[in-house]
Amino acid sequence: MILLWIAHLLVVISAVTDEQYASMPKLFEVDDYDTCMMLGKKSFYCSVSYRVVPLNAENPTEIWKIIKEVSSSELHYQHDLLRRLICIPQTCPNVQVYNESDPIFLKELTNCLDEDYKKMELHGTVEEVHCKSSNPIYEIDTIDLITAAVFIFYMVFVLAVSFYDMIRRNKTYEDYTKFKQSNCGKLVTTFSIPSNWNKLTSTPTGPDFEKLRGVQGIRVYMTIVVIGVHTAVALVASPILNPRYTENMNDFPDFASEFPRRGVYILTFHFMMSTWMLINSMLAKVDRNEEVDFKFVMKSLLKRYVRFTPTVALIVGFFATWFRHIPAGPFWLAVCEETERCRKNWWLNMFFVQNHIDRYNMCHIVSWFLAVEMQYYIIASLLLMILLKNRHRILPVIGFLIVLNMFFTFLDHRRHGYPSTLSSKPEEVFRVLFNKRPQWHDHFASYHASAAGSILGLGFGYVYYETRDKTIFTKKIHVILWWILSLGFLGLVSFFPSFYNVDQTPTHSAIWVALTRPLYAAGMGLLVLGMAHGQGGYLRRMLEWGPLNGLAKLSYCVYIGHTVFQNIRVGMMRTPEFVNQYTFVTHMLSDVAIAFPAAVWLTLFFEMPSNELANMMFKVKKNVEKKKN
Numbered sequence: 001m002i003l004l005w006i007a008h009l010l011v012v013i014s015a016v017t018d019e020q021y022a023s024m025p026k027l028f029e030v031d032d033y034d035t036c037m038m039l040g041k042k043s044f045y046c047s048v049s050y051r052v053v054p055l056n057a058e059n060p061t062e063i064w065k066i067i068k069e070v071s072s073s074e075l076h077y078q079h080d081l082l083r084r085l086i087c088i089p090q091t092c093p094n095v096q097v098y099n100e101s102d103p104i105f106l107k108e109l110t111n112c113l114d115e116d117y118k119k120m121e122l123h124g125t126v127e128e129v130h131c132k133s134s135n136p137i138y139e140i141d142t143i144d145l146i147t148a149a150v151f152i153f154y155m156v157f158v159l160a161v162s163f164y165d166m167i168r169r170n171k172t173y174e175d176y177t178k179f180k181q182s183n184c185g186k187l188v189t190t191f192s193i194p195s196n197w198n199k200l201t202s203t204p205t206g207p208d209f210e211k212l213r214g215v216q217g218i219r220v221y222m223t224i225v226v227i228g229v230h231t232a233v234a235l236v237a238s239p240i241l242n243p244r245y246t247e248n249m250n251d252f253p254d255f256a257s258e259f260p261r262r263g264v265y266i267l268t269f270h271f272m273m274s275t276w277m278l279i280n281s282m283l284a285k286v287d288r289n290e291e292v293d294f295k296f297v298m299k300s301l302l303k304r305y306v307r308f309t310p311t312v313a314l315i316v317g318f319f320a321t322w323f324r325h326i327p328a329g330p331f332w333l334a335v336c337e338e339t340e341r342c343r344k345n346w347w348l349n350m351f352f353v354q355n356h357i358d359r360y361n362m363c364h365i366v367s368w369f370l371a372v373e374m375q376y377y378i379i380a381s382l383l384l385m386i387l388l389k390n391r392h393r394i395l396p397v398i399g400f401l402i403v404l405n406m407f408f409t410f411l412d413h414r415r416h417g418y419p420s421t422l423s424s425k426p427e428e429v430f431r432v433l434f435n436k437r438p439q440w441h442d443h444f445a446s447y448h449a450s451a452a453g454s455i456l457g458l459g460f461g462y463v464y465y466e467t468r469d470k471t472i473f474t475k476k477i478h479v480i481l482w483w484i485l486s487l488g489f490l491g492l493v494s495f496f497p498s499f500y501n502v503d504q505t506p507t508h509s510a511i512w513v514a515l516t517r518p519l520y521a522a523g524m525g526l527l528v529l530g531m532a533h534g535q536g537g538y539l540r541r542m543l544e545w546g547p548l549n550g551l552a553k554l555s556y557c558v559y560i561g562h563t564v565f566q567n568i569r570v571g572m573m574r575t576p577e578f579v580n581q582y583t584f585v586t587h588m589l590s591d592v593a594i595a596f597p598a599a600v601w602l603t604l605f606f607e608m609p610s611n612e613l614a615n616m617m618f619k620v621k622k623n624v625e626k627k628k629n
């Protein structure tokens with residue numbers, strides 16, 4: 001990171017000098033929020049978007065020319081749109097009416113701001129204003145109270161059950177074993193923290209686990225990358241002290257700064273492993289001569305639903321209720337927006353359809369991933385139910401589907417003329433508008449966007465299952481080919497755009513988008529398949545490192561929980577942030593350091609109990625695959 005940073009210092013050349021840049025009005029100016037709130041009845045704090053134009057349009061000043069020059073690129077901020085966060089009684093004492101929807105207030109506020117920019121020969125209009133007094137924006141309402149009551153009741157219940165479990169544990173071993181098998185005991189161990197802790201820290205055994213152990217490592221590393229991407233987005237989506245940094249980053253993108261907009265394909269891996277595991281357990285079931293019928297599929301879907309929903313409900317419930325009561329600072333608007341989206345649309349998340357219904361107002365934006373995964377799981381289960389009767393058709397059908405997927409991805413992107421990357425226009429990121437754009441959904445969050453991973457997961461899962469007791473690497477050349485292909489595909493997907501402009505024309509972009517996910521999934525699939533057959537050397541050892549195994553069990557909760565802290569951080573901010581690689585790395589590390597312990601809590605109190613509950617409710621026979629010999 002630091003090397004990249006130094007490289008940046010060397011490369012930055014721009015038409016506008018630093019001195020000229022500094023002469024522009026400040027993009028973000030934030031008055032002291034807490035002092036303002038101390039003014040009691042007089043406190044009035046406003047978040048204002050103020051658009052400036054030159055006083056003398058015929059003969060614009062030097063400053064205006066610079067503003068125009070810098071703002072001409074969409075990759076820069078609009079420097080004529082100033083974000084002022086104003087403590088009205090202190091900064092604009094002439095304002096008399098404290099009412100944001102009153103025209104007199106608007107007039108007085110505009111006068112006050114015009115006065116400020118007169119020396120730069122600018123004046124302007126207030127485009128947007130939101131104010132608050134020292135009173136909280138939201139009263140605590142019934143829904144908040146009910147949520148809190150349910151939450152506290154549940155916490156107390158879990159603690160009580162855990163305590164009871166501990167007492168029973170201290171008795172004789174026979175007594176406890178008998179207790180565990182009784183109905184009451186089953187219920188107790190489902191919710192008990194000590195029992196779930198034991199399960200969490202135990203290492204699964206069995207040939208399949210050993211073979212696919214590397215997957216756990218990849219999962220953990222990838223979760224950290226995802227947190228990093230969201231840290232970066234959160235930094236750019238809040239007011240910053242050095243906007244030029246972001247602009248230079250956009251003007252001279254390097255691999256690291258491109259990654260958040262290009263790296264959307266990495267989640268394909270999770271979709272792939274999800275269907276990979278699905279087809280494995282289904283094949284094993286068929287081999288045990290068990291029926292894979294509609295009833296079974298419905299049962300396993302319900303089981304999955306019971307398993308995942310309570311944890312999501314907690315996060316969404318928090319965003320819809322108590323999140324809005326955190327002592328947010330000058331950037332409270334971001335908090336309000338999320339809270340209102342969640343109040344309105346929380347139930348869509350409960351049905352895992354938030355990425356298709358009212359998608360521009362999605363609550364808990366990162367949860368698109370869960371929705372997509374659920375949708376793939378349903379489609380893949382139903383597909384397999386039909387396909388498993390004719391096993392020899394599995395691979396041709398998968399081949400057909402992946403070709404179809406690439407073809408339609410190409411058509412879709414070509415039709416819209418999308419570029420191959422997501423938008424990094426600072427104005428869009430700052431206003432969190434990116435998910436209000438169709439591209440973000442078509443490229444990313446709708447079920448068709450990442451389907452390649454799911455489809456290839458079925459293929460690799462099938463090949464893995466059929467070859468798991470065979471030796472497929474019989475010659476040296478196989479190993480060499482494996483390294484070249486798997487790392488080759490991954491390298492190609494990651495680095496090709498650095499050497500070749502994949503966005504020359506919309507057709508180029510569409511081809512590249514249609515290729516990235518299949519290539520990436522193929523690379524990852526080969527990698528996992530080869531590691532399952534003992535290849536991989538140091539790479540495998542790195543991925544199979546002991547602690548990763550335990551951490552991987554947290555990845556679901558880390559994924560859905562980490563944005564809670566990032567959102568709270570934005571709410572708590574009092575001044576714009578100074579951004580560079582160093583602040584990015586420290587923020588990211590702190591996000592990771594909070595996310596994992598928090599995920600332990602979330603896992604123990606919510607995910608594991610719901611998992612156990614699902615197992616109890618739907619006794620789908622456990623798929624313990626036995627070696628045929």
Ligand SMILES: *[C@@H]1O[C@H](CO)[C@@H](O)[C@H](O)[C@H]1NC(C)=O
Binds near residue numbers: 100101102103
């Ligand atoms: C604020 O101004 C609007 C528009 O003039 C008016 O309808 C509203 O009643 C005012 N609110 C208060 C609290 O005075």
